[in-house]
Amino acid sequence: MRMTKDELQAFLAREFPQMAPMSMRIEHFEGDSLRLSIGVNDSHLRPGGTVSGPTLMTLADCAAYLLLLGQIGPVALAVTTNLNINFLRKPEPTGLVGEARMLKRGKTLAVMDVLIHSEGQDAGPVAHATVTYAIPPARKTT
Amino acid sequence: MRMTKDELQAFLAREFPQMAPMSMRIEHFEGDSLRLSIGVNDSHLRPGGTVSGPTLMTLADCAAYLLLLGQIGPVALAVTTNLNINFLRKPEPTGLVGEARMLKRGKTLAVMDVLIHSEGQDAGPVAHATVTYAIPPARKTT
Amino acid sequence: MRMTKDELQAFLAREFPQMAPMSMRIEHFEGDSLRLSIGVNDSHLRPGGTVSGPTLMTLADCAAYLLLLGQIGPVALAVTTNLNINFLRKPEPTGLVGEARMLKRGKTLAVMDVLIHSEGQDAGPVAHATVTYAIPPARKTT
Amino acid sequence: MRMTKDELQAFLAREFPQMAPMSMRIEHFEGDSLRLSIGVNDSHLRPGGTVSGPTLMTLADCAAYLLLLGQIGPVALAVTTNLNINFLRKPEPTGLVGEARMLKRGKTLAVMDVLIHSEGQDAGPVAHATVTYAIPPARKTT
Numbered sequence: 001m002r003m004t005k006d007e008l009q010a011f012l013a014r015e016f017p018q019m020a021p022m023s024m025r026i027e028h029f030e031g032d033s034l035r036l037s038i039g040v041n042d043s044h045l046r047p048g049g050t051v052s053g054p055t056l057m058t059l060a061d062c063a064a065y066l067l068l069l070g071q072i073g074p075v076a077l078a079v080t081t082n083l084n085i086n087f088l089r090k091p092e093p094t095g096l097v098g099e100a101r102m103l104k105r106g107k108t109l110a111v112m113d114v115l116i117h118s119e120g121q122d123a124g125p126v127a128h129a130t131v132t133y134a135i136p137p138a139r140k141t142t
Numbered sequence: 143m144r145m146t147k148d149e150l151q152a153f154l155a156r157e158f159p160q161m162a163p164m165s166m167r168i169e170h171f172e173g174d175s176l177r178l179s180i181g182v183n184d185s186h187l188r189p190g191g192t193v194s195g196p197t198l199m200t201l202a203d204c205a206a207y208l209l210l211l212g213q214i215g216p217v218a219l220a221v222t223t224n225l226n227i228n229f230l231r232k233p234e235p236t237g238l239v240g241e242a243r244m245l246k247r248g249k250t251l252a253v254m255d256v257l258i259h260s261e262g263q264d265a266g267p268v269a270h271a272t273v274t275y276a277i278p279p280a281r282k283t284t
Numbered sequence: 285m286r287m288t289k290d291e292l293q294a295f296l297a298r299e300f301p302q303m304a305p306m307s308m309r310i311e312h313f314e315g316d317s318l319r320l321s322i323g324v325n326d327s328h329l330r331p332g333g334t335v336s337g338p339t340l341m342t343l344a345d346c347a348a349y350l351l352l353l354g355q356i357g358p359v360a361l362a363v364t365t366n367l368n369i370n371f372l373r374k375p376e377p378t379g380l381v382g383e384a385r386m387l388k389r390g391k392t393l394a395v396m397d398v399l400i401h402s403e404g405q406d407a408g409p410v411a412h413a414t415v416t417y418a419i420p421p422a423r424k425t426t
Numbered sequence: 427m428r429m430t431k432d433e434l435q436a437f438l439a440r441e442f443p444q445m446a447p448m449s450m451r452i453e454h455f456e457g458d459s460l461r462l463s464i465g466v467n468d469s470h471l472r473p474g475g476t477v478s479g480p481t482l483m484t485l486a487d488c489a490a491y492l493l494l495l496g497q498i499g500p501v502a503l504a505v506t507t508n509l510n511i512n513f514l515r516k517p518e519p520t521g522l523v524g525e526a527r528m529l530k531r532g533k534t535l536a537v538m539d540v541l542i543h544s545e546g547q548d549a550g551p552v553a554h555a556t557v558t559y560a561i562p563p564a565r566k567t568t
């Protein structure tokens with residue numbers, strides 16, 4: 001682990017101000033897993049009072065990104081190369097929590113999966129994603 | 143085809159006002175393919191002057207959705223069940239065009255793929271997605 | 285649970301005799317998870333002494349299938365609609381174990397993921413797959 | 427293009443003798459696309475007279491592999507990192523043809539898609555796959 005939970009949270013606020021409306025909060029980060037929550041506001045809702053697919057995809061992508069950066073440090077220009085998501089249940093119009101898990105971190109690729117739940121619901125996960133990041137070759141961390 | 147290009151464009155404006163900032167325009171719709179363009183503004187850009195992954199995923203999801211609705215009509219509560227996207231090249235900070243193609247439209251599932259290019263670029267596609275929609279059983283179109 | 289571990293094993297031998305060379309064994313089945321092992325013989329090996337990709341995909345597909353049938357009963361003509369697999373590490377030329385987990389079982393679709401390890405190895409998973417099965421509408425179990 | 431169609435066919439026979447039962451034939455290879463056909467024999471059939479999922483996955487994987495090798499030469503130890511397949515229609519118990527297309531060939535990753543049809547059928551594709559190969563860094567071709 002190259003970064004703490006608080007360092008990741010500060011990095012997120014500084015480098016991705018456009019994410020501020022999602023109220024992302026890193027709830028937990030340790031070893032090979034990271035938990036990221038988002039608040040849901042009107043702009044993420046779809047007709048019928050559910051959360052939009054792009055909101056779920058953004059949560060999955062960010063949870064994976066933060067888990068990887070937490071492990072390799074903040075300067076890496078890691079980019080998503082593949083994201084596969086299954087939408088499982090209609091999310092409630094509440095906050096969401098994504099649990100990212102590192103499946104493999106190699107020199108050039110990292111593969112993670114993310115299980116997403118509606119906050120305070122027992123109905124089972126609303127989505128499951130697998131996310132692959134490419135790690136740039138010369139990642140001289142400062 | 144149950145809807146024309148113009149009917150789809152009107153449906154999009156009426157039902158998804160939250161998409162307005164993306165300036166989505168249906169460029170073409172005929173038979174098994176639909177072309178959707180988006181303008182890109184500052185909120186979609188990432189550091190380094192590229193378009194964010196969630197913007198590309200939203201474009202893929204919407205192009206597939208509109209192609210399906212164009213074929214089955216506007217009332218269906220179709221929902222995305224799976225989206226798989228490969229990010230191929232760094233997009234230029236310009237508009238994007240997605241070409242959706244129907245691979246299979248069954249009674250309960252429709253599978254499409256979407257090839258995304260940066261507008262006015264010859265460098266090859268920036269992303270390729272496959273998108274599955276579930277079609278609700280009782281889709282009595284009006 | 286509509287079938288026991290032993291009933292699933294007998295079903296596999298009876299209905300899929302062509303799988304016999306893989307020496308599939310259901311190691312565990314309870315609730316939402318099932319563990320399936322395969323022996324690996326020469327026909328599954330690739331140059332370099334590793335297990336072929338199709339062997340891993342077959343293991344993932346079968347583990348998911350058996351988990352689903354265990355829950356809904358043996359007569360269902362369930363068919364795979366999507367399989368997404370990430371190959372994580374080079375498998376050792378030994379047996380393999382796949383852990384299937386039910387993520388969502390709906391009326392028409394079931395989504396599972398499967399984590400595959402080389403037997404007796406601590407190096408981390410060799411592959412991770414998500415598998416979607418379509419459940420036919422009239423699945424009158426006997 | 428580093429290899430011709432005939433060189434690829436000879437490479438396949440020499441390096442992958444275990445594929446011989448599938449009767450793979452490279453029908454066409456030019457630029458960014460390659461067409462691979464397989465004969466289907468009893469061992470690929472499933473109850474109900476259709477072709478097994480693993481057979482379709484093997485065809486997709488091999489068509490992508492041969493397209494990549496045709497472009498970068500025969501010595502590369504390229505390995506599949508991701509395969510995503512949608513099963514679209516029940517294949518007829520006949521031969522199959524896969525059309526692989528290069529979407530992006532970078533220094534470390536190549537992404538292709540493969541559209542699979544039953545031979546001599548007009549009913550539309552039976553499967554669509556996207557396949558990612560990792561290209562090893564020191565691929566000194568002889």
